[in-house]
Amino acid sequence: MVGPRDWEAREPRRPGMIRRVLPTLIAFAVILGGLAYLGGDLRELLGTAPGSPISAAAQHRLYEESGPVDGRCGTLPKDLDADVTASLEALTGCLERMWAATLARADIDYEPPGEVRLVAAPEEAACGIDDYDWAGIYCPEPRVVNVLVEGEQAFPMMFTLAHEYAHHVQEVSGIADQRGSEAFDEAWSRRLELQADCLAAVSLRSAAPRGLESLRRLAGRGSGADDGVEAGYRQSHGSGASSAEWMRRGQEGGTVGSCNTWGAPAERVS
Ligand SMILES: [Zn+2]
Structure with missing residues (x-):
């Protein structure tokens, strides 16, 4: 049923x-x-913490794809100290050619800085900041390289110019991109600054190898001062020993890949 x-x-x-x-x-x-x-x-x-070997800054394609950085500094005067400004201007041209060619190999469009200012007094810099205790400064917003011209020896100023240009390359390539989830603290700043030292050594390795060697020795010895200013500088820029070590890597390696401070363990960027 x-x-x-x-x-x-x-x-x-x-x-x-x-x-x-x-x-x-x-x-x-x-x-x-x-x-x-x-x-x-x-x-x-996700690997975006500073020092993570898989962060975006540590894995940037510039390290693998840009190859050896070609000096392109044939236009530098023989006697660099004879006319410091002329030497710095010649180096500017050479840094321009060098970084444009290097970034092009990694398929990155290079744009020159908005301006390169060789200033006689820090107040003439384009950044509009009150900190006047510097030899050189890069202002990311208007993309201006500033170098203080003082003294008779060209090399320290040439190194400063190359270092500030390295900050420009970090900016143009996106290595210094601050839009990620990283902590932009002093450890981040040390990686940025030590990389700029290393890239400056890469760019000057064929133009002024002996100048680089004596600067490395000086940096390695430290300033001897142990005041608050010096401690603050170490916090944001790394120790003299770290700086000397990254300069050595840049000078010997001659590639952007030798300067990957972003993937280095914390003790190497202290
Ligand atoms: Zn710097």
């Missing part, structure tokens, strides 16, 4: 339903659990 009861008895049971939706439920649980787990340590796991 076919009645409503028989019909009801054949109705599919609940446990069968659960078996069918269970895999979907598990998949959702795994995804939600994973997201909750990542939330706490997202920066670490």
